[in-house]
Amino acid sequence: MIFSLCSSTFSGAVNRVGRKMSIGTLVGIAVLASSVSLTTYLVIWSTHSINNINRKKGRTLREILKERRGEK
Amino acid sequence: MVKNNNQSTEGPVVHAELSRDLSLFHITMMGLGMMIGAGVFLGIGNSLYHAGPGGAILTFALNGVIALFTAMSYAELSSAVPHAGGAYNFARIGFGRATSFFAGWMEWFASSVAGSMYALTFAIYTLRYFEQLGLLSWLPVTIEAAVKVLAVAAAVFFILINYRGASETGKIGAFFTMGQMLFLVAIGIVGIFVAIRDPIRFKNFSPFVPYGWIRILVTMGFTYVAFEGFEVIAQAGDETIEPRKNLPKAMIFSVYIAAVVYVVVAFATIVSVKEGMPGVEGAPWEWIGSFKERGFGEAVSRLLPMGDILLTLAVIFASTSALNATIYSATRASYALGRDSMLSPLFSRISSRRNTPVGALSMTGLIVIVVAVFLPTLHVASSASIMFLFLFFMVNLSVIKIRYNMGDELVYGFVMPLFPVFPLIAIVMQAVLAVWLVHMSFIAWIVAPSWILCGMLIYLLYSRKHAKRGEHDIYVLEEEEEAPQGKEYRIMVSLANPDTAIPMVRSTYRLCGAKGAHVELLHMVPVPDQVPLADAHHYMVAGKEAMIEVMLYLAPLFSVSTTIRYCRSIARGIVSAVREKKIDMLIMGYRGGRKAHGFRLGSTVDPVIERAPCNTVIFKGITDREYRRVLVPVAGGPNSAFALEVATMLADSDEGEVVVMTVDTGGRRLDLAQFLRNNVGLLHMDRVRKKIVLSDDVVHAIVEESKNYDLVVIGISNRSRIYRMNMPRIIADSITTPLVMVRSPGGVSSMIRRFV
Numbered sequence: 001m002i003f004s005l006c007s008s009t010f011s012g013a014v015n016r017v018g019r020k021m022s023i024g025t026l027v028g029i030a031v032l033a034s035s036v037s038l039t040t041y042l043v044i045w046s047t048h049s050i051n052n053i054n055r056k057k058g059r060t061l062r063e064i065l066k067e068r069r070g071e072k
Numbered sequence: 073m074v075k076n077n078n079q080s081t082e083g084p085v086v087h088a089e090l091s092r093d094l095s096l097f098h099i100t101m102m103g104l105g106m107m108i109g110a111g112v113f114l115g116i117g118n119s120l121y122h123a124g125p126g127g128a129i130l131t132f133a134l135n136g137v138i139a140l141f142t143a144m145s146y147a148e149l150s151s152a153v154p155h156a157g158g159a160y161n162f163a164r165i166g167f168g169r170a171t172s173f174f175a176g177w178m179e180w181f182a183s184s185v186a187g188s189m190y191a192l193t194f195a196i197y198t199l200r201y202f203e204q205l206g207l208l209s210w211l212p213v214t215i216e217a218a219v220k221v222l223a224v225a226a227a228v229f230f231i232l233i234n235y236r237g238a239s240e241t242g243k244i245g246a247f248f249t250m251g252q253m254l255f256l257v258a259i260g261i262v263g264i265f266v267a268i269r270d271p272i273r274f275k276n277f278s279p280f281v282p283y284g285w286i287r288i289l290v291t292m293g294f295t296y297v298a299f300e301g302f303e304v305i306a307q308a309g310d311e312t313i314e315p316r317k318n319l320p321k322a323m324i325f326s327v328y329i330a331a332v333v334y335v336v337v338a339f340a341t342i343v344s345v346k347e348g349m350p351g352v353e354g355a356p357w358e359w360i361g362s363f364k365e366r367g368f369g370e371a372v373s374r375l376l377p378m379g380d381i382l383l384t385l386a387v388i389f390a391s392t393s394a395l396n397a398t399i400y401s402a403t404r405a406s407y408a409l410g411r412d413s414m415l416s417p418l419f420s421r422i423s424s425r426r427n428t429p430v431g432a433l434s435m436t437g438l439i440v441i442v443v444a445v446f447l448p449t450l451h452v453a454s455s456a457s458i459m460f461l462f463l464f465f466m467v468n469l470s471v472i473k474i475r476y477n478m479g480d481e482l483v484y485g486f487v488m489p490l491f492p493v494f495p496l497i498a499i500v501m502q503a504v505l506a507v508w509l510v511h512m513s514f515i516a517w518i519v520a521p522s523w524i525l526c527g528m529l530i531y532l533l534y535s536r537k538h539a540k541r542g543e544h545d546i547y548v549l550e551e552e553e554e555a556p557q558g559k560e561y562r563i564m565v566s567l568a569n570p571d572t573a574i575p576m577v578r579s580t581y582r583l584c585g586a587k588g589a590h591v592e593l594l595h596m597v598p599v600p601d602q603v604p605l606a607d608a609h610h611y612m613v614a615g616k617e618a619m620i621e622v623m624l625y626l627a628p629l630f631s632v633s634t635t636i637r638y639c640r641s642i643a644r645g646i647v648s649a650v651r652e653k654k655i656d657m658l659i660m661g662y663r664g665g666r667k668a669h670g671f672r673l674g675s676t677v678d679p680v681i682e683r684a685p686c687n688t689v690i691f692k693g694i695t696d697r698e699y700r701r702v703l704v705p706v707a708g709g710p711n712s713a714f715a716l717e718v719a720t721m722l723a724d725s726d727e728g729e730v731v732v733m734t735v736d737t738g739g740r741r742l743d744l745a746q747f748l749r750n751n752v753g754l755l756h757m758d759r760v761r762k763k764i765v766l767s768d769d770v771v772h773a774i775v776e777e778s779k780n781y782d783l784v785v786i787g788i789s790n791r792s793r794i795y796r797m798n799m800p801r802i803i804a805d806s807i808t809t810p811l812v813m814v815r816s817p818g819g820v821s822s823m824i825r826r827f828v
Contacts, residue, residue: 025280028126035133036335039140043328046144047321050151050486054317061479064487 093639093648094311096318096325101246102308103301103326106397108252108390111298112334113193114453116341117360117367119291122512125342125357126280131291132298132338136331138505139299141498142464143327144488145471146302147320151485152474154315158306159467160408165478166470169414173535175466176409177527179303182459183402184439186297187227189452190395191444193365195222197387200366201380223444230396231437234403235428248393255386256333259372263340266375273343276356286508293509294450297457298334301326304401313648316485341368344375365449399436407432414535427599447515454513458520461506468495468502560631561589562653564686565622566596566646566660568676573618577625579694579722580659584630586721587657591626593634594649595619596642643679650684657687661694662804662813673801673813681788681815689718690813692804698724699810703781704732705774708742711787713751714816719785720760722812733763733777735770771802778807785812 053059094102112132119128149162157164159179164172196219202208203215211218267273281288302323312318345356352359360367369387373379407429410419421431443452472492474482488494510517563584567573577593584591595618619634626632639645650658662677673681673690681688702723706712719730734742744762767773778784784807804811 022278022280025126025277028130028280031130032133032335035130035137036332039136039328039331042140042144043324045489046147046324046486049489050147050317050320053487054314054485059484061475061482061484061487064484068489 092311092313092315092652093641093644094308095313096321098246099305099308099312099318099322100325100329101249102397103305103322104253104330105246105249105393106301106304106401107298107326107330108249108256108333108394111295111300111453112256112337113197113368113387113390114189114365114449115291115295115298116338117364117370118294118450118453119338120342120357120367121361121364122283122294123287123291124279124282124361125277127283127285127288127291128342128357129335129338130281130288131295132331132334134288135292135296135299136327136334138292138498138501139296139327139331140324141494142468142502143302143323144486145464145468145495145498146306147323147486148484148488149467149471149474150306150309150319150323151316152482154309154312154319154485157309157408158303159463159470160405162470162474163466166473169539170531170536171466173409173414173531173539174524174527175463176405176414177530178459178463178466178524180402180405180409180436181439181523182300182456182463183303183398183405184436185443185452185456185459186300187230187395187398187402187436187440188223188444188447189297189449189456190391190398191223191227191230191440192219192449192452194226194388194391194395195219196365196449197369197384197391198222200369201384204380220445224441226392226395227399227437227440227444230392230399231433231440233396234399234433235423235426235430248389252386252390252393253329253333255382256337259340259375260333260336262375263343264336267339267343270346273346273356276342276346289505289508290511293461293505294454294457294512296505297453297460299327299330300456300460301330303463304397307401307404316483320486340375341371344371349374365453399433399440402436402439403429403432406436409535413538415530416534447519451513451515451519454509454516455519458506458509458516459523461502461509462520462524465499465502465506468499471495561587561657562592562655563587563589563657563659564592564594564650564653564655566594566658567618567622568596568642568661573622574625575694576659576661576691577622579691581626581629582721582725583657583659583689583718584626589657590631590633592653592655593619593622593626593632594646595634595636596645596649597636597638598642598645599638641679643676643683646676646680647683650686655686657689658684659689659691662690662692673804685817687714687817688815692811692813693808694810694812697782698728699783700724700727700729701781702728702730702783702785703774703778703809704730704785705777706732706734706742706744706747706787707770708734708747709787711815712747713787715785715787715812715814716751716760718812718814719783722783722785723759729759729761731761731763731781733765733774735773736764736766737768737770771806774803775806778809781809783810783812785814788813788815 053064115131116128119131123131153161153165160172160176163175199208199215199218199222208215208218213221305319305322305326309315309319312322341360342357345352345359347356349356360371363370369383372383376382406415406419409415410417410421410429410432418431419435420429422428423430443455447455471488472495475491563580565577565580567576580591583589619636623632623634635649637645637649646658646660649655658680660677660680662673677690681690699722702719704712704715704719706715716730716732723730732744732748734744741764744764748760748762763777765773765777774784774786784803786803804813
């Protein structure tokens with residue numbers, strides 16, 4: 001019930017405002033979504049990479065780059 | 073753990089270490105604490121005024137992306153060179169002394185000017201609240217003048233706090249920052265909820281970018297100061313646990329959290345009012361923007377119940393903690409320049425009374441006050457932003473240079489992807505933002521280059537001739553050997569007072585003998601926050617001699633190792649040493665005397681009792697005598713059995729007698745016979761007696777009874793009723809007999825405390 005209330009309210013809001021959205025607003029929302037997505041992706045990737053590298057208490061640049069390229 | 077290879081650790085046996093006790097959580101919060109100081113509070117209103125509603129949100133989102141690129145540069149460099157120094161250090165490694173001088177010079181000014189901005193934010197929001205209550209009508213000066221006066225008062229207050237050496241950074245500061253974060257998150261959630269319930273508020277975003285897209289560059293430059301926290305994380309390199317892993321994570325996490333929170337808070341600010349509300353004139357975003365730096369406050373106070381007071385408190389906490397942090401960060405930067413003889417020796421002068429770098433602090437305070445008084449708030453924020461942009465520009469250049477020149481020599485904990493794309497984008501964008509900032513504040517573009525020009529003159533006329541050369545350009549840190557893996561019992565003796573070291577160690581003799589333990593002697597040397605731990609050897613005084621004396625005493629009979637550790641807080645340092653060295657029993661002394669406010673046994677003993685993950689034994693008034701009659705008051709609590717075990721170990725093995733006493737107050741009574749039967753396996757001697765005393769007053773009964781004994785051993789626990797009633801403190805202060813307080817670890821609450 002709570003979910004349907006929220007979704008109906010939100011879709012109502014989008015319908016009401018969405019019809020009047022200008023190109024500028026749409027571009028702005030796209031830029032906002034892209035920047036949030038990019039930062040989120042980079043943060044997740046970096047965290048995974050840091051954990052991976054530090055499993056062996058840090059490594060040299062050559063070792064890290066070799067591993068990223070898939071070389072042994 | 074690191075060893076300081078360059079410092080004064082003469083002699084073959086005692087070596088000095090830096091205490092690492094800041095976790096990922098703490099350094100992330102330190103970074104966030106610096107970021108969420110004023111940038112967001114001052115920035116939202118100004119961004120709305122200059123770039124409109126969509127522009128304000130995109131300002132923070134796009135700044136987050138650029139800041140993340142710079143954070144990745146900081147993360148890579150900090151993981152490869154994980155010790156204090158930040159941009160100053162990276163520039164020195166990458167480009168040499170001249171560039172490092174300018175990095176330090178700019179960092180000093182940037183942090184000081186950020187301090188001025190935080191002081192002004194504190195004053196603006198505090199006076200705004202009192203003005204709304206109508207309490208400022210008596211003021212003989214304008215509000216603007218009053219803001220300046222209050223900002224100077226706040227700055228002077230925190231300069232004095234820094235002079236005293238007290239700081240709320242690290243663990244306590246983390247909780248303040250958590251509070252600020254929760255407040256901002258609450259604003260964001262309420263804003264989203266209000267907008268969904270009342271969709272007409274989405275109209276506040278129309279037009280999205282009324283003044284054109286290019287204006288966003290102006291507001292991005294102005295608010296960039298809100299992302300300057302990773303410098304303080306880099307500065308904590310010497311104090312962080314697993315720095316190669318935690319420093320890069322903290323930098324990236326703090327930027328991401330700050331960016332998301334800022335975007336959500338900017339959204340909430342814009343939807344917090346709607347057209348037609350009482351007092352709101354024109355389009356809501358224009359109305360909020362018209363208040364400029366006060367716009368955030370005006371809007372949010374209408375969003376939350378009791379919004380005014382909550383907002384004022386949040387801003388006061390945020391701005392003052394950031395003011396404190398920037399003052400000590402700026403002091404560190406200028407102290408480092410003085411220490412390396414790049415500035416006058418005045419900057420490296422240490423106060424003989426407070427042990428803090430008084431010269432660097434005074435000069436930092438002077439800048440903070442002068443800028444706060446003579447520059448309008450907008451130009452102060454712009455000057456801070458522009459200087460941080462220059463500084464980060466240099467760090468992004470350093471990461472490229474260091475990777476190409478020295479990449480194969482360094483051990484990395486993080487390596488950024490798509491190198492050198494991200495630092496190059498950051499360099500270009502930071503240059504663009506710095507240039508565009510001229511549209512916001514022309515004065516900032518006079519102040520910042522003037523400062524750099526002054527720096528050039530000083531470098532050419534003074535620093536170039538006086539700077540220390542060469543061998544310490546790259547400060548070499550050595551990783552500590554693996555923690556001990558053996559199963560032998562390990563006892564750590566924390567020696568605080570060299571004068572009482574020998575008597576205390578003599579009393580530990582029996583404990584060590586009974587356990588057949590390896591003994592670890594530890595002396596903690598506290599160092600003020602404003603001084604990097606790498607320079608801590610200035611503070612090591614009598615401790616080393618006492619350590620050698622004690623070691624010579626114990627070495628013939630026990631396996632002994634000794635350590636002198638530099639730390640910010642003695643308690644935190646002891647707890648981290650216990651963890652790292654996998655200690656089974658910690659022994660420390662207690663002097664008693666003046667009570668520290670908010671603590672039961674003292675500011676060092678209390679945190680150790682709460683957090684040390686091992687048995688803890690605390691001696692008070694211990695002498696060299698044999699203990700023939702030992703009293704053990706018990707109440708059946710979690711530490712009674714351990715107290716009994718310690719008592720039997722300390723009592724004279726030939727003639728010693730241990731009396732286990734319980735006080736019968738008429739309520740629930742401990743079955744002493746059963747207690748002794750349960751713990752018979754722990755006892756190291758046969759002469760154990762039991763005694764029941766009838767009394768209404770437990771403390772009085774113990775104090776009276778203790779007069780007939782040579783030693784009292786009592787169990788204390790932060791979980792027990794006895795501890796909460798402050799009995800150990802009263803007993804410790806009341807009895808003249810030597811006292812031993814013991815506590816064994818355990819319990820869920822202890823585990824939580826150890827974690828935080």
